[in-house]
Amino acid sequence: MSQEARRTPRARPGRSGILKVAIGLFAGQGVAGTSLQHIADAAGVTKAAVYHHFQAKEDILTAALAPAIASLESIVRNARAHSSAASRTEDTIAGLADQAVQHRHIWSVLLKDSSVTESLRTDPEHEKLFDELHALLEGDQAAESARIRTATFLSGLVGPLIDPRCRDLSDDALRAGILESGRRLLL
Numbered sequence: 429m430s431q432e433a434r435r436t437p438r439a440r441p442g443r444s445g446i447l448k449v450a451i452g453l454f455a456g457q458g459v460a461g462t463s464l465q466h467i468a469d470a471a472g473v474t475k476a477a478v479y480h481h482f483q484a485k486e487d488i489l490t491a492a493l494a495p496a497i498a499s500l501e502s503i504v505r506n507a508r509a510h511s512s513a514a515s516r517t518e519d520t521i522a523g524l525a526d527q528a529v530q531h532r533h534i535w536s537v538l539l540k541d542s543s544v545t546e547s548l549r550t551d552p553e554h555e556k557l558f559d560e561l562h563a564l565l566e567g568d569q570a571a572e573s574a575r576i577r578t579a580t581f582l583s584g585l586v587g588p589l590i591d592p593r594c595r596d597l598s599d600d601a602l603r604a605g606i607l608e609s610g611r612r613l614l615l
Contacts, residue, residue, distance in 0.1 A: 521610035
C-alpha cells in the first residue's frame with residue numbers, strides 16, 4: 429500500500445452513523461452490555477469521537493429512542509381525539525402496530541430492555557406518556573384483567589421483532605398480526 433493510500437482518511441460515521449451502530453448494539457446486547465468503547469469500536473472511531481457527538485451513553489440512548497417516544501406522543505395525541513373508548517383503543521393498537529413495523533430496531537430496544545423502560549419511567553413526562561398509553565389501551569375497563577391484557581399486549585410487541593422465526597415476515601404481515609393480537613386482547 430502506498431503512503432498516499434495510507435494517509436487517505438476514511439469516512440467518519442458522524443452522529444447519525446454512531447447512533448445507528450449504537451441502536452444495533454443496544455438491540456443485540458442490551459444497553460447495560462454496551463459500553464461507549466463498544467460503540468466507538470463498532471463505528472470505527474475513537475471514544476473521543478463518540479464524546480464529540482454525545483456526552484454520555486444515556487445521551488445516545490435518548491437520541492436513539494427519540495423517534496419511538498415522538499411516535500408514542502403522536503399515537504396518544506391522535507387516539508385522544510376519538511370520542512369512544514373502543515375507538516381510542518383501536519387507534520392506539522393501530523398506531524403501535526405501525527410504529528413497531530416502522531421502527532423495529534428501536535422498539536426492540538425499548539420493549540426488550542427493562543432497564544430502558546425503567547429509565548424512561550424516572551422522567552415524569554415519559555411516565556405520564558406511558559400512563560396515558562396504558563389508559564388508552566385499557567379503555568373504560570378498570571379491572572385488573574384489563575391491566576394484565578394491556579401489559580401482555582405491550583410486552584408481546586417485542587416478540588415478533590426479536591424472534592428469528594418472524595424476521596422474514598413482510599411489514600404487512602407483521603402489522604396485520606399485531607393488529608389481530610391487540611384486538612383479541614383489548615377489544
